[in-house]
Amino acid sequence: MTAPTAARLEVRGVTVRFAGLTALDDVSFTVEPGTVHALIGPNGAGKSTCFNVLSGVYRAAAGSVVYGGRELTGMAPHAVAGLGIARTFQNIVLTAGTVADNLMLGRHRLTRAGFAATALRLPGAVREQRRHRARAAEIAEFLGLESHFDQPVGALPYGVRKRVELARALCAEPGLLLLDEPVAGMNPAERLDMADTVAAIRAALGISILLVEHDMGMVMRLADTVTVLDFGRRIADGTPETVRQDPAVLHAYLGQQEAA
Amino acid sequence: MTRLAETLLDALALGSVYALVALGFTVVFKASGVMNFAHGSVLLLGGWVVAATHGAVGFPLAVLLGAAAAAAASGLLHLLTARGLRGAGAHAATILTIGADLALLTALGRAIGADYLATGDPWGSAVVRIGGVHVVEARLAGIAVSVALIGAVFAAFRWTRWGLAMRAASADEEAAALMGVRLGRMRLTAWCTAGALAAVAAVFLAAFPSPGLDRSTGQLALAAFPAAVLGGLDSAAGALVGSLAIGLAGALAAGYQDELGAFGEGLPGIAPYLVMVAVLLVRPSGLLGSKEAVRV
Amino acid sequence: MSELLTGRRAAAGAGVLVLLALPFYADGFWLQSGLFAMAAVLGAIGLGLLTGTAGQLSLGHSFFLAVGAYGYVWFSGGASGNGPSRLTGLGLPPLLALVLAIALAGAAGAVFSPIAGRLRGMYLGVATLALVFLGQHVMLNSRSVTGGFNGRPVEPMSLFGFSFSDASPRGLAVLGVPFGGLERLWYLGLALVAIGLFTARNLQQGRPGRALAALRDSGTAAAVMGVPVARYRCAAFTVSCLYAGAGGALTALAFTRVVPDHFGLALSIDFLAMIVIGGLGSVGGAAAAAVLVSLLPQVLTVYAERLPLIAPAGSDAFGATPGEAARCLYGAAVVLILTLAPDGLAGLARRYRPRPAPAAASTAPAPVPVSRTATRPSPGKEPTP
Structure with a gap:
């Protein structure tokens, strides 16, 4: 890292x-x-x-x-x-799921857990997920999204979704x-x-x-x-x-x- | 030599009937972006109506009734998928047609039972000889009717308001809507046209030398899937090319399957798919299909 | 919040107990139906990951079940017969054969996956359709492996000398209930389903699942976030086929004979119906719908005489046979669900489940310092204007 x-x-x-x-x-x-x-x-x-x-x-x-x-x-x-290099899109392109899911996608390049480790819940994968989720929560807080962290993005207003996109890009550090x-x-x-x-x-x-x-x-x-x-x-x-x-x-x- | 000529003529006959079905897939896909998996059962519905009514009203009128019924069923599917498209995932509309196919095919299979139904077509089992080659009359009629209908559809693409609307919408849907193209009506027309073409195809699929219409006739339409796909789903010309290629592959496999040993058995049935997979490996969007553009 | 959790846990625990106790009460017909349902659950989980989560339409799922089923039969079966009815097989221990069969289905998926990686949307759907027909052709023609049209008997499962059949130990009874092949297989099936559900949920909620969902919603956005698109598309296909292989092997064990006819297009379409009825993208929904769809014909068969419009199988009475009626019903269910409730069973369950109270401030996760924050200035808690 x-x-x-x-x-x-x-x-x-x-x-x-x-x-x-x-x-x-x-x-x-x-x-x-x-x-x-x-x-x-x-x-x-x-x-x-x-x-x-x-x-x-x-x-x-x-x-x-x-x-x-x-x-x-x-x-x-x-x-x-x-x-x-991370980016946002002109038209919001988020994945169906919660704000947290989207931010964790941003951390994809910083994480390693593969299919087998994730499927079997190997300790390494669990630890990695926990650690990066905590960091994603920090970034959400930095952008004023902490109250939306576990909400589905589909239900959020436009302006908030724009911020989620920005937060997702920032999550890639x-x-x-x-x-x-x-x-x-x-x-x-x-x-x-x-x-x-x-x-x-x-x-x-x-x-x-x-x-x-x-x-x-x-x-x-x-x-x-x-x-x-x-x-x-x-x-x-x-x-x-x-x-x-x-x-x-x-x-x-x-x-x-x-x-x- | 005679055998090759007969095989090629079979290929043309088979290909032209497939083209009627494949064109239906293409027209619907161009208009709505939906792969209509219920097309086979719509085809079967058309054929069944012809078989059920020809005794009472005569063959020509029965074909009209069959085409009308298939067009109506296809139009109804459009109305359903247009609803289903909202909100649900990417393949929702396509999967919806699969569900509809399941229900309709089962109901029709029940109605048809285990019999072969006659459609009362005027050609019967007549065979003509052209220069030493035996040709089934119904196949000649199939080629003629298919060419005429396909020509009519292509003319409609080019010269009618509907064709213009369709081309405008596939170029830029939003712009077309702003320019006053009524997308809903254009799509409904497309689906109905596809249904009517399928009903006509059903008549020829059931004609001699096939023993008649049965519950598996709809599955023959599955052979038109690869035809539409290998030509390129959004290309009408591609559907024609694909149909001829599939017709040729099927007829060659049927004509020469005995020489292919144990694995040749049943090969005509899967030859279209083999050809399709081979083409898709080289050209992922089919022969004439347009590449999907990346939009961000 | 915690009350809700314990409530759900209690319900799940009760469900598990019922499932564990069923062989003591249900007869052979229902046990076998249940085993088919379990095989369907495994298959549906796989297709759910592929189509629901990763957004790749596959009509070829039945082919990969067939690979699992015939794979198990061939790996475990011995060579026998001669002439045209000669059968080949490796005669491996059944447990090894089961693992190899699942791996073989995964390998078959991996071989096909470059095509899946290249083709988009409908093109992939129709290309996978080709697999079903090619598969049927191979199953009917390579008689020494598959037994051809009439199929091939299945070697029963056995673990360290304990056979999941009526033999060895013969006449086994637990608490006075005779434990034959079906009763023993039941627990094997439950174990496989439990592993399937556990792994699929983990995958979906973990890093690979998020990447696949991103791929489904926008390939470009996923790529820009660092997801190697082609590799993940291939992986989704392969993983989905592993589940199909397990489902196929369990089907073979429950059937005791595998025939090509079972693995046709109709089975693929049944799986699509299951994941749609369950709600695309939901593992639990797909599993529940798999049970519904595969048990519906059996339920209708049993109650045929009491239901209107349904004729008992094989009778000439007016009405649809249970199989036909079931197909009509869930065909219609697919149409209705997609038009009226696109989230399927999972969505309905969510709608009628008591909602957790909005998270209070105290439950919000406190910012945890992470190692990387030491290397760079942390965004900290700057008040957002």
């Missing part, structure tokens, strides 16, 4: 094509260890595609992704998870956390809550966070660095202040607003 510490993530010239359509075109950026890095851009800019490449779900046609010195492109998703629109669909109070939580995670754990988000207020408040994508290309990269004043960014966003 070696806890992975945050490492540098380098994305170099990543290109992804679907049936003739180029979803990501030669995109590069670097997430420095321990920082919050935001990936923004209008709808269809390729943000989610980028997440899917980083977590091994999609294959890049060209380019490389290096995390802590390891090349990720070509790795299966579970192997990527094994390096300490990641060095890099990928958050795909963590406040989408939330009301203003829940958004504030979530922003505070993300800040607290960073302060308490010192891990890197890569964030895809539409809520500009949240991005400007939390992010150390911002990368802007538009039509699959990187159009800007820098601190929130410089990006905010970048003409290309203004054009991409305002252009879209005019069309709407």
Whole structure:
């Protein structure tokens, strides 16, 4: 059980094509260890595609992704998870069962109990389960989920389920956390809550966070660095202040607003 | 040479009747994403209605009645599965059709008993000679009717509002619904069409040289499963290709089983499955099926 | 909370006592029916793990039961006869044969599992359907192993000279009740079922079960959480086949003769009906439904004369035979359950069970310091804003 510490993530010239359509075109950026890095851009800019490449779900046609010195492109998703990269999903994807079940799934990569040991309740498997459940309960408490710990996720309200997803990702003790629109669909109070939580995670754990988000207020408040994508290309990269004043960014966003 | 020609013609006849059934699987799967395991008993129901009514109303009208009954049963299944899909797990609707099949098949088996029922078809056991090759008339009729019906279904795919709705929905269901496609009606039509096609297939499955309709006729429809699957479940053209391949495999195994020694016995029955497993090993989504896209 | 627990424990204990006492009261017909039900329970547990928990549709479960049944018969049976009726066999000790038969079914599952790992949804369902037909073909044609259409007699189970048959010790009686083969097998069956239930529940509530459930609900999400998808799909298939093998071997022992006809598509479909009626994903529900589904025809047979619309088997009277009526009934039950109560028996039981009181603050687990917290700053108890 070696806890992975945050490492540098380098994305170099990543290109992804679907049936003739180029979803990501030669995109590069670097997430420095321990920082919050935001990936923004209008709808269809390729943000989610980028997440899917980083977590091994999609294959890049060209380019490389290096995390802590390891090349990720070509790795299966579970192997990527094994390096300490955890993610949440834009649309909540939880497993039927209790909050505890979902959090324990997050600890899958940190646990070892196999089919035989679990089926026969071998002492090692029982101890492991008990120990990791206690840690999962701690993480639930950190995210304010302790009162829901043994409840089925299906019955929980949307905002709470979003937090469960975040807790599940944290249960993997990641060095890099990928958050795909963590406040989408939330009301203003829940958004504030979530922003505070993300800040607290960073302060308490010192891990890197890569964030895809539409809520500009949240991005400007939390992010150390911002990368802007538009039509699959990187159009800007820098601190929130410089990006905010970048003409290309203004054009991409305002252009879209005019069309709407 | 004659034997090969006869075998190939058998393959075509068998394949075209399977195609009627396989197309039913495909149409339903495209419309609702359900594998209709009750299709065999719907087929048997259609055949049974034809057998039960042809004496009173004549063969053509009996076929219409059979098709109507099978279409109604199939439509009813759609209404049930559309309900069952809510809430329950991924395969709920499919398992529901298995339950329905169990109930319907048992009831029909009871009604049919241990007899072979005649469907009163006009071809009887007539055989024609074409250039030295003996051909069963009913098989020729089967090929002709199947080609005509399949052609009609493909034309409907292409040129009717229903076909358009179906294609739109399989491309993007939400968008189609927003554009005013009435998904419920489109699906109901698909299920009913599948049922009617199955009833026609039942008539030819029961025709000469088979001794008539019996409780196992519905199981013959099981051979159309591999046909639909190996072609690719969501591809109508795949269903045709698959049916011909299965027809060919079945006819070859039947024509040459004596030469295959002890293991050849009963081989025609499992040849479709052997072909299917072989194809799926190479192409997990069938020959023409679309690969399942990952969506997160 | 604890009252509820002791209540449930007491009920379970009473149930076990009744099961243990049954051979002293029930006659041979019911004991044999009960043994079939136990075999069905083992099979249903396996399919429940595969289809209910891991979400892989299998119509080929009866094939793996057949592997278990014929595996036991071949491993334990001796060579006999000659000419076309010649039978081969290894003549191994029955207990070893039983273990090997279960392992063989698991191995058969493992051989097929790469296909299971590759195929999705319906494609897998139909591919497993192929197994049933291929299996029938092999069972009918490899006569020296299976005995062909008429099947093959089963070597009785025996442990250290104690035979689970009417022989050795002959005329055994316990508390004045004659203990023949069925009575003795009953306890073997109970032991197998107990092991089956114990292991399946553990699996489901443990790490592998959580990974399989995640796979069922979203393969992508499971993979991203570190679950090697293909390997777990294969493992689910193999484990499910181990249970099927045990069920098959017990079927063989209860039947005393195995015939290919028993292991057809109908049996596979019965298993699907069991896990749906029990509630997908519930081990206990599947077991309960397995008992219901496999005993229904027997119950209807016994009470045929008193029930309307049901004719005694073999009579020409109007009405369905018990077997037909049972199939109709549980076919309809599957349809009704999926449309009206998708959680099956398990869901109904949950609905009518007294709810535990909401956990009070004192019962909430206190944060336990774990070794890894020493290596990194703990999230601690930061108040969530």
